Amino acid sequence: MKIIQTLLLAFLLLIVLNACSNEEKEPSREQAGEKPAEAVQTPAAPTQAPAAQEPSREEKIKALKAWIPPGVTKRPETAEEFAALPPGRFANLKYYDHEKEMLPILEQFPKIEQPDQEILDLYYLALLGLFAEDYPDPQQLMDEIKMASFGDPNIEDPRYQFKERYNVEIILDASGSMAEKMDGKTRMEAAKEAIREFAASLPKEAHVALRVYGHKGSGKESDKALSCGSSELVYGMQPYDAQKLQNALSRFQPTGYTPIAYSLQEALKDFTGLPGDKNNNMIYLVSDGIETCDGNPVEAAKQLAQSNIAPIVNVIGFGVDGEGQRQLKEVAQAAGGRYLLIRNQDELKKEFQQAQDIAKKWWEWQHQATIAVSKKLDRRLVDTFNFYSDWIIAAGEEMDNISNFIHSLGNRGIISSDTRNALINIMLQQNNLAGIRAAELQNLLFSLTEKSYKEAIDEINKKYGEHMTGN
Numbered sequence: 377m378k379i380i381q382t383l384l385l386a387f388l389l390l391i392v393l394n395a396c397s398n399e400e401k402e403p404s405r406e407q408a409g410e411k412p413a414e415a416v417q418t419p420a421a422p423t424q425a426p427a428a429q430e431p432s433r434e435e436k437i438k439a440l441k442a443w444i445p446p447g448v449t450k451r452p453e454t455a456e457e458f459a460a461l462p463p464g465r466f467a468n469l470k471y472y473d474h475e476k477e478m479l480p481i482l483e484q485f486p487k488i489e490q491p492d493q494e495i496l497d498l499y500y501l502a503l504l505g506l507f508a509e510d511y512p513d514p515q516q517l518m519d520e521i522k523m524a525s526f527g528d529p530n531i532e533d534p535r536y537q538f539k540e541r542y543n544v545e546i547i548l549d550a551s552g553s554m555a556e557k558m559d560g561k562t563r564m565e566a567a568k569e570a571i572r573e574f575a576a577s578l579p580k581e582a583h584v585a586l587r588v589y590g591h592k593g594s595g596k597e598s599d600k601a602l603s604c605g606s607s608e609l610v611y612g613m614q615p616y617d618a619q620k621l622q623n624a625l626s627r628f629q630p631t632g633y634t635p636i637a638y639s640l641q642e643a644l645k646d647f648t649g650l651p652g653d654k655n656n657n658m659i660y661l662v663s664d665g666i667e668t669c670d671g672n673p674v675e676a677a678k679q680l681a682q683s684n685i686a687p688i689v690n691v692i693g694f695g696v697d698g699e700g701q702r703q704l705k706e707v708a709q710a711a712g713g714r715y716l717l718i719r720n721q722d723e724l725k726k727e728f729q730q731a732q733d734i735a736k737k738w739w740e741w742q743h744q745a746t747i748a749v750s751k752k753l754d755r756r757l758v759d760t761f762n763f764y765s766d767w768i769i770a771a772g773e774e775m776d777n778i779s780n781f782i783h784s785l786g787n788r789g790i791i792s793s794d795t796r797n798a799l800i801n802i803m804l805q806q807n808n809l810a811g812i813r814a815a816e817l818q819n820l821l822f823s824l825t826e827k828s829y830k831e832a833i834d835e836i837n838k839k840y841g842e843h844m845t846g847n
Contacts, residue, residue, distance in 0.1 A: 440499055440501075464506045465505065485790055531831045538656065539653070546584075547629050554630035555630040577735075578732065583614055650685055660727075686778055691707050691708035695719045
């Protein structure tokens with residue numbers, strides 16, 4: 377019996393040894409190129425990711441400088457410096473209306489715990505790169521005086537002297553963004569209403585035209601070529617006819633791209649046969665955004681200025697953001713004309729009211745009526761452009777947007793409470809300084825009301841001469 381047990385144990389041992397030998401010789405399924413049905417390995421213990429390294433001071437400075445506009449090295453102090461500061465990316469926009477756009481920008485600002493003065497100054501300049509408003513400048517003031525003094529023989533610019541005929545063309549943006557609402561109606565509805573009222577107010581001898589652009593196709597890439605080629609003279613240069621103008625205004629709605637350059641080139645054709653030596657030619661370009669059709673509106677504006685129609689070009693930014701303001705200003709400067717920012721329908725009507733006043737002066741000159749030609753500048757200068765109030769509005773909106781952004785930075789822990797308070801203090805100092813400069817400009821305006829055109833221009837040149845581009 378013991379022999380049998382011994383043999384049985386030996387047999388079992390042989391089987392075990394043989395199995396082990398086969399395991400060593402047989403390749404694994406992975407080695408054989410087979411994919412295992414399941415990984416039955418014990419998971420390795422999780423490793424903790426190394427903590428993110430705190431950016432260095434130099435890296436923080438670099439991040440802040442990326443948001444500061446080129447050439448801006450200090451906070452503005454003088455009226456000229458406030459006016460020269462380029463509008464920020466979100467100029468003329470409300471922070472809380474664009475809060476979603478702000479979130480990724482907030483995260484790009486460096487975390488600041490205990491900033492020194494250099495960091496604080498850079499931080500505030502970066503905030504201005506986002507929210508600096510477009511303050512009216514001395515050149516705009518002089519342009520407004522010229523418009524208010526239209527017909528004054530002391531104005532050497534022949535465009536402002538009375539001619540045999542008076543012609544006005546409005547070039548209206550009909551791109552998709554004009555469908556945005558303000559004060560309960562779309563920008564397009566507000567513009568159409570203002571145009572109707574303006575045209576109806578003109579003397580019967582004056583001529584008016586309306587060109588629209590971006591009114592075909594859509595904002596889709598597939599429609600870009602169609603939309604960018606859409607600039608149409610819907611009401612040709614002629615005396616005002618209420619029904620014809622209404623029919624023209626009802627033909628289009630805001631829909632497509634923004635071909636500003638092409639429209640200015642086409643407008644030059646609209647004035648064929650109306651040379652500037654015999655015609656007061658006025659152009660009002662109304663846009664709520666930048667060129668989006670790859671054209672060069674600045675070059676097109678130069679061509680207008682150099683043409684024989686010698687127009688006075690008035691570029692109206694209708695609720696445009698910072699980028700739009702910068703481009704439209706350049707267009708106005710290239711045309712030797714005026715730029716102004718308007719925020720609502722009332723301000724658009726006020727601008728057209730000035731064109732109406734000029735047309736009335738022209739009619740009086742035509743009929744040899746008694747004319748009060750800018751012998752002195754009265755309160756109309758202030759009422760027309762509202763230079764002082766525009767400055768105050770700009771300062772207030774700038775402060776509101778910067779304040780909201782600073783608090784959002786603090787709420788997300790991007791800046792410490794000490795940093796937040798320091799930035800708020802800088803903001804309040806700057807707003808106070810802007811108010812002081814506004815009061816100085818208001819006093820200047822009042823001092824000009826009793827002066828002739830030439831005296832007023834001399835005063836402005838004396839104070840801001842080095843910043844003037846021409847008169």
